[in-house]
Amino acid sequence: MRKVVVVTGANSGIGFALCERLLSYDDQIRLCLGCRNLQRAEAARTALLSSHPTADVSVLLVDVGKVTSVVRAAKELKERYKKVDYLYLNAGIMPNPQLSFRAFIKGLFSRNVINMFATAEGILTQKDRITEDGLQEVFETNVFGHFMLIREIEPLLCHADSTSQLIWTSSSNARKSAFSLSDYQHSQGQEPYSSSKYATDLLSVALNKQYNKQGLYSSVVCPGLVMTNLTYGIMPSFFWTLIMPIMWLIRVFTNSFTISPFNGAEALMWLFNQKAESLDPLSKYHSCTSGLGNNYVCLSKMDVDEKSGDLLLQKMLELEKEICKKSIPDYRNS
Numbered sequence: 001m002r003k004v005v006v007v008t009g010a011n012s013g014i015g016f017a018l019c020e021r022l023l024s025y026d027d028q029i030r031l032c033l034g035c036r037n038l039q040r041a042e043a044a045r046t047a048l049l050s051s052h053p054t055a056d057v058s059v060l061l062v063d064v065g066k067v068t069s070v071v072r073a074a075k076e077l078k079e080r081y082k083k084v085d086y087l088y089l090n091a092g093i094m095p096n097p098q099l100s101f102r103a104f105i106k107g108l109f110s111r112n113v114i115n116m117f118a119t120a121e122g123i124l125t126q127k128d129r130i131t132e133d134g135l136q137e138v139f140e141t142n143v144f145g146h147f148m149l150i151r152e153i154e155p156l157l158c159h160a161d162s163t164s165q166l167i168w169t170s171s172s173n174a175r176k177s178a179f180s181l182s183d184y185q186h187s188q189g190q191e192p193y194s195s196s197k198y199a200t201d202l203l204s205v206a207l208n209k210q211y212n213k214q215g216l217y218s219s220v221v222c223p224g225l226v227m228t229n230l231t232y233g234i235m236p237s238f239f240w241t242l243i244m245p246i247m248w249l250i251r252v253f254t255n256s257f258t259i260s261p262f263n264g265a266e267a268l269m270w271l272f273n274q275k276a277e278s279l280d281p282l283s284k285y286h287s288c289t290s291g292l293g294n295n296y297v298c299l300s301k302m303d304v305d306e307k308s309g310d311l312l313l314q315k316m317l318e319l320e321k322e323i324c325k326k327s328i329p330d331y332r333n334s
């Protein structure tokens with residue numbers, strides 16, 4: 001049976017590079033590009049088909065920042081496929097990022113310098129906003145919309161006789177101290193991105209507990225620092241081009257400067273080839289690039305506890321009920 005692979009945020013950056021790599025590895029997969037903009041999605045599909053003309057590549061319009069769009073997309077997926085083998089939960093945003101130059105300079109001369117380059121701890125904040133569903137945008141896009149998608153296509157993901165994998169693009173910027181169960185959407189603080197990625201890590205742990213017995217496995221990945229539209233929102237692309245020699249130099253000291261989307265997709269690609277049951281639910285899988293430019297995958301234990309994961313899952317289920325009642329009037333009958 002040909003494997004069905006769905007990738008959200010597939011039209012650019014890491015998601016697009018992953019699609020390229022998946023097709024180069026196995027052009028028999030049925031690849032579905034989950035994107036919010038039809039033009040950008042079609043452009044990505046055309047580019048993929050130009051290098052893999054016989055591949056099965058389709059587009060699924062989905063805005064993970066809008067509950068109605070997620071529900072509609074899930075319905076479409078259920079009409080198209082009997083099973084989804086791999087669901088890459090990759091779409092993500094970091095709106096209005098602000099770099100603290102003072103903290104950056106201070107960090108440069110501290111013992112924490114390598115950690116600062118790998119995680120951006122203490123130097124980056126963002127400004128969030130409320131969506132039309134009444135949720136924090138970063139939380140809804142990076143976490144909740146994806147969670148809803150999983151819930152809505154549960155029958156395609158849970159099969160008694162074979163496994164499916166959820167693969168989240170998380171980040172080494174995920175930090176416990178940026179997250180709070182009492183404000184899990186991060187409406188109060190200034191690090192919604194870090195909070196959303198920590199919520200992703202917690203949720204993945206809880207989803208494994210909930211779904212492993214039904215054949216569904218969840219993992220989280222950090223692609224490292226990659227040059228994409230997301231990082232061009234922090235600093236313009238000419239800045240990154242100018243400091244590229246410095247980036248290559250930093251790579252000698254930290255393996256997290258993967259830089260290219262191709263390298264960043266390493267761990268996402270590696271997970272595609274693993275037996276789902278053999279994966280560690282408490283580890284994060286990192287794409288790494290050595291000083292000489294070689295790619296590999298390494299694991300780190302996540303700073304998570306199962307109880308917090310369960311509590312977050314419970315809160316997400318309550319929120320799902322509440323939001324669906326509000327945004328989709330005849331929800332569950334539709």
Ligand SMILES: NC(=O)C1=CN([C@@H]2O[C@H](COP(=O)(O)OP(=O)(O)OC[C@H]3O[C@@H](n4cnc5c(N)ncnc54)[C@H](OP(=O)(O)O)[C@@H]3O)[C@@H](O)[C@H]2O)C=CC1
Pocket residue numbers: 008009010011012013014015034035036037040062063064065066090091092093141169170171172222223224225226227228229230231
């Ligand atoms: N770049 C980096 O250094 C790192 C990135 N990451 C994570 O990698 C993932 C991919 O980001 P990256 O490739 O870097 O950045 P890009 O901005 O290139 O890609 C993000 C993708 O997500 C899509 N997207 C954003 N919002 C929505 C939405 N509401 N509904 C559907 N799709 C949406 C974008 O679509 P559109 O083109 O329409 O905006 C785009 O295709 C993100 O989750 C990010 O947090 C993690 C660690 C490091």
Ligand SMILES: CC(C)=CCC[C@@H](C)[C@H]1CC[C@H]2C3=C(CC[C@]12C)[C@@]1(C)CCC(=O)[C@@H](C)[C@@H]1CC3
Pocket residue numbers: 099116117118119120123124170171172173222224225231234235243246247250
């Ligand atoms: C490299 C030099 C000399 C300057 C760049 C300084 C910062 C702009 C840069 C340092 C560490 C970077 C970083 C990220 C963004 C850009 C930095 C803050 C991320 C937060 C991007 C998104 C992620 O998810 C993280 C894994 C990145 C961590 C490192």
